[in-house]
Amino acid sequence: MTQVRNKQVILKDYVSGFPKESDMNIADSTITLKLPQGSNELLLKNLYLSCDPYMRILMTKDTTAGLGAYIPGSPLIGYGVSKVMESGHQDYKKGDLVWGMTKWEEYSLVPATGMCKIEHTDVPLSHYTGILAMIGLTAYAGFFEVGTPKKGDNVFVSAAAGAVGQLVGQFAKLTGCYVVGSAGTKEKVDLLKNKFGYDEAFNYKEEHDLNAALKRYFQEGIDIYFENVGGKTLDAVLPNMRVHGRILVCGMISQYNLIQPEGITNLAHIIYKRIQMQGFIAPDYYHFYTKFLEFILPLIREGKIVYVEDIAKGLENGPKALVGLFSGHNVGKQVVFVAHE
Incomplete structure (x- = not known):
C-alpha cells in the first residue's frame, strides 16, 4: 500500500470575532492511497476548494446554523472539485470527476452520498465550486423559485x-x-x-x-x-x-x-x-439541479452569462483566501487551486 504526504488546513480552535489566518494551521499528515477493505467510500484527490462565508459560522462551537460545527484539530470541510482515486461505490469509478463536500487537504476519504458526478467537462472544472454547483443553485433557486420574479420588477442585490x-x-x-x-x-x-x-x-x-x-x-x-x-x-x-x-x-x-x-x-x-x-x-433545492444545469450551461457556452473567479494557488494559501472574504478582498467567486488532475 502506498502512503503519501497529505497536506491539510487544520482549524486550531473555535473562533470568536473576525477569523484570522493564525486560527488555522497548515499540517502534514499521511494517507494510504487505497480504500480500506469493504469500504463504500470514495478516495479523492482534491483539485479545487470553495471558500464560502458560511464556513465562518462552522468555526463557532455553539453555531446555530444547523450544519454542525467544525472540530478543532481536524481539517476544514467544504465544497470542492475532486478526482476519484479509488471507489467503493458502484456509482463511481476511478478517474471520475466529482463535486461535493470534501476536506481541506490534498487527499480525502469521504462518503459517496452527497457527491455529484461531473458530466460536462467542456467548461472549466473550477466552475463546479461555484456557478455549476452550490453557488449557482443558490442564486437560481433563490431568485426564481423563492423570489418569483416578473418582467419589470425592481431588484436590489x-x-x-x-x-x-x-x-x-x-x-x-x-x-x-x-x-x-x-x-x-x-x-x-x-x-x-x-x-x-x-x-x-x-x-x-x-x-x-x-x-x-x-x-x-x-x-x-x-x-x-x-x-x-x-x-x-x-x-x-x-x-x-x-x-x-x-x-x-x-x-x-x-x-x-x-x-x-x-x-x-x-x-x-x-x-x-x-x-x-x-x-x-x-x-433544499438539490432536486432542481438537473433543471438548473439545463438552464445555465447553454448560457455559459453562448457567453450570455459572465462569471468571475478569484483563484488562490496552493492549499497553503487557503486560510488567507478564506479570511479575505470578510474584508472584501476577493473579486468574484473565491476558489483555492490545490492540484491538477
Whole structure:
C-alpha cells in the first residue's frame, strides 16, 4: 500500500470575532492511497476548494446554523472539485470527476452520498465550486423559485460582486428586471455596471445614508431584495420595499463575525407592506439541479452569462483566501487551486 504526504488546513480552535489566518494551521499528515477493505467510500484527490462565508459560522462551537460545527484539530470541510482515486461505490469509478463536500487537504476519504458526478467537462472544472454547483443553485433557486420574479420588477442585490450576487444580477436582467447592486470598492462597482450588466451600482462604504441612497436608485421602491449582508443594509431596505415585496435571505455576512449581532429597527414595514421575507439554503433545492444545469450551461457556452473567479494557488494559501472574504478582498467567486488532475 502506498502512503503519501497529505497536506491539510487544520482549524486550531473555535473562533470568536473576525477569523484570522493564525486560527488555522497548515499540517502534514499521511494517507494510504487505497480504500480500506469493504469500504463504500470514495478516495479523492482534491483539485479545487470553495471558500464560502458560511464556513465562518462552522468555526463557532455553539453555531446555530444547523450544519454542525467544525472540530478543532481536524481539517476544514467544504465544497470542492475532486478526482476519484479509488471507489467503493458502484456509482463511481476511478478517474471520475466529482463535486461535493470534501476536506481541506490534498487527499480525502469521504462518503459517496452527497457527491455529484461531473458530466460536462467542456467548461472549466473550477466552475463546479461555484456557478455549476452550490453557488449557482443558490442564486437560481433563490431568485426564481423563492423570489418569483416578473418582467419589470425592481431588484436590489447586496454583496453584488460576490459569488452569488454576480449571478443574481444577471438572472434578473435576463428576466427583464431593473437591477441595482451594492459593493464595497470602486473596482467592484465598475464590474457590476460594465461586466455583469447591472443598471446601477454603488459603493455602500461611501454612502453615509443608505436609506437615502436606496431612495435615489429606487424612486418607486424595491420589489425584490436579494439579501447577502444583513445589518444596516437590511434595516435601510425595509422602508424602501414596495407593497407585497419579497426579501430573499441568502446570507448575512456582515453579522457572522460579531459577538452581538446588530438589531433591526424597521421590521414593522413587513406588516404595513405585507412583505414576504424568506430564508433558504441550496440543499433544499438539490432536486432542481438537473433543471438548473439545463438552464445555465447553454448560457455559459453562448457567453450570455459572465462569471468571475478569484483563484488562490496552493492549499497553503487557503486560510488567507478564506479570511479575505470578510474584508472584501476577493473579486468574484473565491476558489483555492490545490492540484491538477
